[in-house]
Amino acid sequence: MHPSVPADRTSRSSSPKLEADTDNAGSIDTVLANNEKIMVDETNDGDDDASKMKEAVPCKNTPDHGDDFKEERYAWLIVIGAFFVQVTSFGVVTSWGVMQDYFHEHRLGLPPPSETTFQMENEQLLNLSFVGTIALICTNICGPLAQILTSIWGHRMVLIIGTFCVTIGLICAGFATEIWHLYLTQGIVFGLGACLNYCTIMGVAPLWFNKRRGLALGVVTSGSGIGGLIIPFIMTSINESPSLGPEWTYRILGFICLALDLVAVVFVRPRVPTPRQRKKLGDIIKLNVLKDMNFLLFLIGSSTALMGYFLPYFFLPAYATSIGLSPKQGGALVAVSSAMNFLGRILAGICADRIGKLNTNILFTTASGLSTFLIWTFAKTYGVLMAYSAVFGLFCGSYFALLSPITAQILGNEKFPTGLSVMLLSNVVSVFGPNIASAIQNAVNTEPFLTYKLFAGAAFLVGAFILTVLKIKLDRNILAKV
Known part of the structure; x- marks a missing residue:
């Protein structure tokens, strides 16, 4: 839905002609602050917090600082490039459960079976889960670095560096013989490249x-x-090939990511190029946004829910094999969940334009928690697990689809870049969800994987409750579009 524009602000200069060269492209912060005025949908006029959210002051002396520009066809090429970056970043990360299950079954880092205890196997699973965790940490915590590099070299050069790191990280992971090798390659190097690519495209698209x-x-x-749909099948097929194995899984995956990320390198550029202006860390990370109680509630609620997000993706394949299913069936569960995630994120975007961004996020987060509690907890057959994968996948990805627009809605244009950086940094806490659940599982005497199920469901529902508090604070009308 196009936000309303006051009559005294309808007269604006037209957008300048798009330029193909991005050498003069500035930092994500500069583009966001100087070229867009993000305004929120209608909220309750009588509520002070909602009234504050409506205020957005356009920057002067810029070519185009409004939302009343004409959308160009070229914008959809930007979407294609950004889409491929998502495939090669979070698509690969969410597929880690397939490789984790393979390495667990093939005893990576474990002594011979005769010398292995049950406790050692649990510790190995915990150690393997840190590979995905480290990749997620690097993907989120390196956001400020991406913005600083963008302010120095421009968007295209940062995308080139990110593409190089993603490719090299995956190819080198194919040579891993110990778990800590995967920490360095798929965790740090790949995670750094994924972050550079992700932050760049999300600051432009x-x-x-x-x-x-x-x-x-x-x-x-x-x-x-889509990445999570396709990549597990690629991994499983190559892993089980007698002539290939996991080494070639990583190498082939590395070249696939190279090809897809090059599309982003070619097409992604800012709509309105601005002069480069080197930024310092203090210019990007301004923790004063945490004084905004609405933003703080959104951060806490989102981070809490996100702690449960990666648990099914990391542990569904291992849970499937533990109840007698094949590795292919375990990989199919992740693939189906990812396919529904693809549809769910588009659905979240459509619903956000119709019923409100925060409302949509609350509904989807609640559905994710309920499906985990009511379906996965009691799933003992392939059919029930497949049903859970479909339902969970459809609703669990709303946070990623609505992170930017909700942050902009709460903080306004001026503080949006800082707020987005703080949100990405806060995600670092959330990615420890699988490790916390693993530690609890090892410490308690209960049925295998029960802790993962309960932890994931509780995280989503508690997060949804906090987001509901935020909605009521913004507008006490429960049916209001927020």
Whole structure:
């Protein structure tokens, strides 16, 4: 839905002609602050917090600082490039459960079976889960670095560096013989490259749209779902090939990521190029946004829910094999969940434009928690697990689709870049969810994987409750579009 514009602000200069060269492209912060005025949908006029959210002051002396520009066809090429980046970043990360199950079954880092205890196997599973965790940490914590590099070299050069790191990290992971080798390669090197690519495209893509921004971001973020759909089948097929194995799984995957990320390198560029202006860390990370209680509630609620997000993706394959299913069936569960994630993120974008961004996020987060509690907890057959994968996948990805628009809605244009950086940094806490659940599972005497199920469901529902508190604080009308 196109936000309303006051009559005294309807007169604006037209957008400048798009330039193919990105040498003069500035940092993500500069583009966001100087070229877009993000305004929120209608909220309760009588509520003070909602009234504050409506205020957005346009920057002067810029070529185009409004939302009333005409959307160009080229914008959808930006979406394609950004979509492929999502495939090669979060699509690969969410598929880690397939490789984790393979390495667990083939006893990577364990002594011979005669010398292995049950406790040692649990510790190995915990250690393997840190590979995905480290990759997620690097993907989120290196956001400020991506913005600083963008302010120095421009978007295209940062995308080239990120593509190089993603490719090299995966190829080198194919030579791993110990778990800590995977920490360095798929964890740090790949995670750094994924972050550079992800932060760059998410700082550019939203600014090409106004009326269809929610839909565009839904399509972009659905790339991780498509990646999670296709990549597990690639991994499983190559892993089980007698002539190939996991070494070639990583090498082939590395070259696939190279080809896809090069599309982003070619097409992704800012809508309105601005002069480069080197940024310092203090210019990007301004923790004063945490004084905004609405933003703080959104951060806490989102981080809490996100702690449960990766648990099914990391542990569903291992749970499937533990109840007698094949590795292919375990990989299919992740693939189906990712396919539904693809559809769910687009659906979240569409619903956000119709019923409100925060409302959509609350509904989807609640559904994710309920499906985990009511389906996965009692799933003992392939059919029930497949049903859970489909339902969970459809609803669990709303946070990623709506992170940018909700942050902009709460903070406004001026503080949006800082707020987005703080949100990405807060995700570092959330990615420890699988490790916390693993530690609890090892410490208690209960049925295998029960802790993972309960932890994931509780995280989503507690997060949804906090987001509901935020909604009521913004507008006491329960049916209001927020």
